[in-house]
Amino acid sequence: MKKLYTNYIDSFKGLSKEVWWLSLITLINRAGTMVIPFLSLYLKNDVGLTFENVGVVMSCFGAGSLIGSWLGGTLTDKFGYYKVMLFSLFTSGILFIGLQFLHDYYSICAGIFILMIVADCFRPAAFVALIAYSKPENKTRSVTLIRLAINLGFSAGPALGGIIITSLGYIGLFWVDGITCVLASILLLIVLNPIKARVMDSSKNESPKSxxxxxxxxxxxxxxxxxxxxxxxxxxxxxxxxxxxxxxxxxxxxxxxxxxxxxxxxxxxxxxxxxxxxxxxxxxxxxxxxxxxxxxxxxxxxxxxxxxxxxxxxxxxxxxxxxxxxxxxxxxxxxxxxxxxxxxxxxxxxxxxxxxxxxxxxxxxxxxxxxxxxxxxxxxxxxxxxxxxxxxxxxxxxxx
Incomplete structure (x- = not known):
């Protein structure tokens, strides 16, 4: 048992401090998106949408996610991963809070679509940050650590969401989601500031291929x-x-x-x-x-x-x-x-x-x-x- 524990701890060695911070920020962000598993229930029970309407809203969710991923990559190439991550975390936090004030079917479709565009700009920017903060030999394990953070966030999020709904109602989810995203952006500002963070892999391509x-x-x-x-x-x-x-x-x-x-x-x-x-x-x-x-x-x-x-x-x-x-x-x-x-x-x-x-x-x-x-x-x-x-x-x- 001790050997298993030692091998498990050893598997995390060698990863940079910046990768650990990025994982923590990802954990906070993923745990904070606890509204997502309960979104269909909220739309059906609290807002009163039909099943067909809920289906369309979820399609807007997926379409926004796709466009957000593309836009995040484009903005990252133009402005750098740090600015895109900071913008995505802070702005999506504000949008999560604002989502609770939308009660009309079409405004909810538009709100979810815009929210997911902004929120999923984070993903390609975070991947590019991971490239910069990881030594070449540690990249696969760095990705694995981020995946652990995502899985922990998705596991903790619904459980916390259930507690919040029981005590504060669905509206509490939007406030907690928004606040956690804003907190994640503040943590990013403090611990991964480009002036402080170490870049492990800064190779530049003078004639970049699309x-x-x-x-x-x-x-x-x-x-x-x-x-x-x-x-x-x-x-x-x-x-x-x-x-x-x-x-x-x-x-x-x-x-x-x-x-x-x-x-x-x-x-x-x-x-x-x-x-x-x-x-x-x-x-x-x-x-x-x-x-x-x-x-x-x-x-x-x-x-x-x-x-x-x-x-x-x-x-x-x-x-x-x-x-x-x-x-x-x-x-x-x-x-x-x-x-x-x-x-x-x-x-x-x-x-x-x-x-x-x-x-x-x-x-x-x-x-x-x-x-x-x-x-x-x-x-x-x-x-x-x-x-x-x-x-x-x-x-x-x-x-x-």
Missing amino acids: AYTDGYYWVFIAAMVLFGFCFVQYFSTVPVYYSDAYKLSEFKIGLLLAMNGFLIFAFEMPLIKYLEKLNHSKVTYVIFGLILVGLSFALLNIFSWVGILVVGMLLMTIGEMIAFPFSNAIAMERSKRGKQGEYMALYSIAFSISHIFAHNYGMHSIANNGYIFTWNSITVIAVIGIALLFILKRITIANK
Whole structure:
């Protein structure tokens, strides 16, 4: 037990102080967005919107996220990651507070759309900051630490949100969300001021290549869209499958989803450190991660044993733990060829696209074709993503 604890602590060594501060700011920001899991309930119960209206509002949410990711990358290339992060955190805090005063359907659609544009400018800017604050050999583990902060924030946020709703009502969420974003911006101002912060990787490209003209990177982004398309099913269609096909209660479904977060928190950093020592290519690891995610869906159609749900969640979680850090590291490494904001924005946009289309596809496919067809189609999508990654691997080997 002591050796396991020592290995776990050792896996965090070598990361810069700035990366730790950036992780804390991300944790505060993610925990602060506790209004998001309760948004549909708030719109239905407090505002009185119909289910159809709520669906449109959530589409505005996804569209704003996509545009925000693109805009954040563009602004980062023009003004630098620090100014964009500061602007995004502070302004989104003010917008969160203001959202509670919108009660008309169209104003809520516009408000959510604008809020997500501003809020998701943060993501590509934070990725570029991570490039600057990390030594080249620590980038994958730095990404993993940020992912831990995001997972902790998403775990703590809904729990805190439930307490706030019980004591202060839904309006309290908007105040707490806004205040935490503003506090995160103040912390950024204090601890990551460009004058004080150490830049570990300041390589500049004198003739930067646009991400939009990088064919290799577009193939990679397409693979990430397909990976995201499979991955997000575990947070929309798969819980419905647990309930319909296996009659699991909300409590048991919650335990399965909680297992995902616990495993990531406990094992992702040591796993990434171990895999880095094996010295395989990053693309190879992303391929392996996507294979595990695809396999988790294939097994749902092969076995009817209830335990396969645990096995499937375990495979998906391990696949996620491997694919996300290494794919992010590929994006950061590739971004050194040109405009880093554009490169990291496209990486964020890949998953925004997945969110916009994947949930909708999964729900409609289940309704019209059933679970067996849907899981087979998701498996096929994973196989196509794997094929694209194998093409990238061959290109990488050929260019060595």
